[in-house]
Amino acid sequence: MQLDHATIVSEDLATVRQFLIEVAGLQEGPRPPFRFEGYWLYLDGRPVVHLAPATREGIDGLALNRIDHIAFRIGSRGEWAALLARLDARKISHHVSSLPPLQDVQLFVSIAPGVGVEFVTALANVVGQTTT
Template sequence: MAQLILNHFSIRSLEIEKTVAFYSQVLDLKKGPRPDFPFPGVWLYSGADNDYNNAVLHLIAIDKNDPEGLKKYLGERDFTSLQGSGAIDHIAFLAAGLGAMLKKLKTLAVPYRERTVPVLKLHQIFLDDPNGIVIELNYPAAEKTALDAQG
């Protein structure tokens, strides 16, 4: 089997504006071009928006007044099933700049949980997006050690 590389993840959201704001403010993802699908949505990019491969998050907005385009294209989902991660437990990213992220989360008043996994040499931050989806940010444990040494 060929090596698999994650291209993007998609979230169907009843809170599209809050979701865009969360990922833009917390993870610095930027709005960019999106194909003209028969339903509303937003693509958020990590990197240049002139390459669709950088659209790491595809947000799918739900228009309760006109859901037919979405139903025909991606299938119907019960609105009540759109809270939390469902069968997916979390989405994880490798990251750098732990100190800056901790400061940003505090400034934005975003609750988070932390833990270090010594065997993996990772310091992890867990936070919940506006849809209840758990996001895991993995930083080199050395960054946490350096921050702790600074006091």
């Protein structure tokens, strides 16, 4: 089994979409013609994040829960540094914490009300770099 996708429901789709494209590096791609607005964002050719508008009635009359956050794993020191540079260039505040037992570092960003994104990398990719 593998994770297929995550759906983020937000009242501010434009902000969430912009962050996930410009900072996280996802690409907008084809989406089926649903009866509601939204976007599908791709990573490595797969639609991994679906964005849908928050409405009172939900989608197709179903009440939708919100997602707490979605996490992306950063695989190298260079990718981590590039992420920090993109966040700094856009003056996006973030919180970094370490998970010593796992030898991982987490970086959290709130991109819209109720929508958070986490980036995770190995501690070795962060050693010697400054974070804010």
